[in-house]
Amino acid sequence: MLQRIQSVYLLIAFISSIFYSYLAYTSSFKENVFFAISGGFISLLILINIFLYKNRKLQIKLNNLTIFVLIVLLGLSIYQVGLLSGEKSFSEKDIKLLVPVISIVFLLIANKYIKRDERLVKSVDRIR
DSSP: OTTSHHHHHHHHHHHHHHHHHHHHHHSSOTTHHHHHHHHHHHHHHHHHHHTOTTOHHHHHHHHHHHHHHHHHHHHHHHHHHHHTTTTSOHHHHHHHHHHHHHHHHHHHHHHHHHHHHHHHHHHHHHHO
């Protein structure tokens, strides 16, 4: 499972999504409960995706779903930061907006390697 490079990238995305959930949970605003729950949901999706290493097509689809949810969550975070422009310190805003981007990047890299594995398996099947 963790012998494959895409599993390592998924694990890094999992850790960053847990960190996002933690940042949202420790924030002092009550609206951030939604972001904490969403971060937990994304973490669960990524964790499930790590253990789907035998079904690469489903893994790619679940990765794409997770990326879509992260993009929506990032958009909502940007919207919230825009509404609460004077109430937080600048560095906390930056970190909260940077963490989903890190997760998206690592999920895209993992998708690239999963697709490469899928092409490799298809080429071996053609030879037989």
